[in-house]
Amino acid sequence: MFFGDLLFNFVPIFIGVIFIIVIGTVLHMIFSSIKQGAKNNTSPTLTVPAKVVTKRTSVFGDHTRTTYYTTFEVESGDRMEFQIAGEQYGLLAEDDLGLLTFQGTRFITFERKY
Numbered sequence: 001m002f003f004g005d006l007l008f009n010f011v012p013i014f015i016g017v018i019f020i021i022v023i024g025t026v027l028h029m030i031f032s033s034i035k036q037g038a039k040n041n042t043s044p045t046l047t048v049p050a051k052v053v054t055k056r057t058s059v060f061g062d063h064t065r066t067t068y069y070t071t072f073e074v075e076s077g078d079r080m081e082f083q084i085a086g087e088q089y090g091l092l093a094e095d096d097l098g099l100l101t102f103q104g105t106r107f108i109t110f111e112r113k114y
Helices: 003-043 086-091
Strands: 045-060 063-072 079-084 098-103 106-113
Touching: 003 045, 003 079, 045 079, 079 086, 079 098, 079 106, 086 106
Parallel strands: none
Antiparallel strands: 045 063, 045 098, 063 079, 098 106
16 A cells, blocks of 8 residues: 555656756757857858868668768868768768868858879
8 A cells, every 4th residue: 555655656756857858948949049049140250271080970760861071271280070961961072172161159161282
């Protein structure tokens, strides 16, 4: 009897806590994304000489969604990784040199120079 009462009291509380954690995580992700977008919008758009250092992909699900990333190195030696569109990803190769245009953490374009 005691175990049954404990179970009926504990399970709803446990489910409620999990629900709050999930909702809190989702809200945090949404607000962080909005905050980063606002910060990018107020950042200056910069164009700097850069080199493509590496490219990578991240696949979600059963190969249903692929996210493309490219890392660029600027003249100072600093490296920046940007999420880019698949079409742009396919046009870039490691060691390409050119002009990188970005705004905050937002990739705008990369114009290859030979």
